[in-house]
Amino acid sequence: MASLGPLGIVGQLFLDSFVEHERHRFNDLNQPENQDKRFEPEFLLEDRHFSSTRSTARMPLPAVYGAVYATATSSAPAGKIDSGKKAMRHLENLPLLVASDSLESMSTDGKWLPRFMRRAVVRSVANRIAGLILVGTSAFLASCIATLVKDDAFKLSTVETLFWRSLVSWLLTLAAIAATGVKMRVKKEFQRPLLLRCFTGCIALTLTVLVIQKLEVSNATAITYLSPLLAFAMAAFFLKEKPGAFTLACSALCVVGAVQVVRPAFVFGKNGSTDAKWYRRSMTSFVTSYLFGESLAIGCAVVTVVMQAGAYVSLRSLQKVPHLVVMNYFLLTMTLVSLIAILVVQHGKFKAGLSVETWGAILGTGALAFAEQLFLTRGFQFDGAGVLAATRLLHVGYEFVWGVALLGTALNPWSASGAAATAAGVLFLALRRVHTHWAARRSMRRMLQ
Known part of the structure; x- marks a missing residue:
């Protein structure tokens, strides 16, 4: 020695x-x-x-x-x-x-x-790379849910789909809590971040599903993909998380790739964007008209960006709270809000049929939503809010792949390259962490020689 x-x-x-x-x-x-x-x-x-x-x-x-x-x-x-x-x-x-x-x-x-x-x-x-793996898996499951909902065999309305999905996933969360014996009590210091998580996450998801995805305005959809950049700023201010230049560059690549997939009209023009058909819709509906519909969608998109970033930062600040407890309160809030939306939009009338296919779809999307929230909440206990918010954008690329493979969406080169860019950004983030790990290991081996 x-x-x-x-x-x-x-x-x-x-x-x-x-x-x-x-x-x-x-x-x-x-x-x-x-x-x-x-x-x-x-x-x-x-x-x-x-x-x-x-x-x-x-x-x-x-x-x-x-x-x-x-x-x-x-x-x-x-x-x-x-x-x-x-x-x-x-x-x-x-x-x-x-x-x-x-x-x-x-x-x-x-x-x-x-x-x-x-x-x-x-x-x-x-x-x-645990956070990247878990949130990447969550993005994959989110894309599966979005693809199933777009299928013609899914006969439920958007608001009712959101309600049943939230209800089933909340019930599964309660079952998981009962199985694991997790205590539901939340310390006073975490009650405010938990309230913010429920409030911001609920608003962001509601606006995304009921307004932005319904109107399908490419400019508005592209705006929502800017939330990781705001999450970096909010995490640096509130949580003192200071990412490096390489992390910011890779996250920016993810954002650019996601925006490229949706091909917004302000970049590609009306005919080259994904909402080319939307501009030729009938003007009989005031909400979906060009004069009001696009302004409504963009306004909701701006609110969604702020709410999503706030949800990511508050979720990151809850890393010391059991993830099942965080899921329970968020999904309960989401269930209540979607129920209120049904009372307002559908006057309290449920349109879900009694067919086996309908209830199979309800249970399937609910189970996927439970797993998606499980991996998302769990993943934010391992890494920074901005990095994982950028990783979450993988769902855009996944949805594009499912659309081409299963729904007959035309293969656009710009969208394909955007999906590849988003995946490359996450891959570079993971490789950087792996490289740092092996560099430390090699240094230790040299020191022991």
Whole structure:
């Protein structure tokens, strides 16, 4: 050990102590009273409500080998694990576990390490990009919901679809809370951010579904995609999150790509935009007329941008509150607001038929909405508000792909390149985090040599 030098000796001592700690921890996890902990990665066990950046910063560099402990593959004795808790853990961590297993299968580095440490290295990479993975999965599910609603077989009105989707997802959230035993009490310091999350998120979703998507004005839709830029500014002011230049550049690329997909009229002209047909609609309806409809849509889009950014920042500030609790209050608020909208728009009359197909669609979209909110709320516990708001724009590219593949939408080169640009922006963000991880690991190995 003397040949290593002072820094090498310190690093070796850190590594030896860490390996000893992990050996004792592995033995502890095999004790009957700790069997339920074996089914969850370590970065979800230590503290479920802090960002991955801060969790890594608290550990010595050699602990990067064990930043995330491998999940156990063997089953526990009967009766030792509550099935509801285990099921929810598997569901909410599914994107992270799939990503880490995929990375492990492609990884050729570190073969000299024992298997449990090699898997820990790979899972620590997934930990660095956990927020991107979860929010990206949420965007994918959101695009699936939007595509299902656009299908001609879906016979419900927009406002009724929003109500049933919110109600089913809220009921599933209550079931998850009952299964996991999460306490519903919210500390006083988090009550105001939770209220803002419910208020801003509800307004943003209502305006998006009932006005902007209904009128389909490309200029208004493009404006709503600027919310990540405002989220960066609000997060820097309220949460003191200061992103780097590379992060801002990648997020801006995501925004530009999303705007390019929708092809707004102020850039591509009336004939080249996605709302070319909208300008030739009948003028009999005052709301959908050119004189009033576009002004209404753009005004709602501006409000939506502010509300979306506020929802992202407030959601990020709730990272220490159990995500199921945040989901419960938000979905409850959304259910009540959409019910009021039905009373106003449809005079309290539900138009949902009793066919199996209709109720199957209701339950399906509700289940997807539950999973979408689960991954979205969970993801904002790991990374900054602006970065994840930009990642959320992946749903624009996903919707374009589904439209071309399933709904017969014409393949436009500009929209295709915009979807690719959005995906590239998120990919660059992930690669930067992975590169930082491996650079720190290589530096530690050189120090120990």
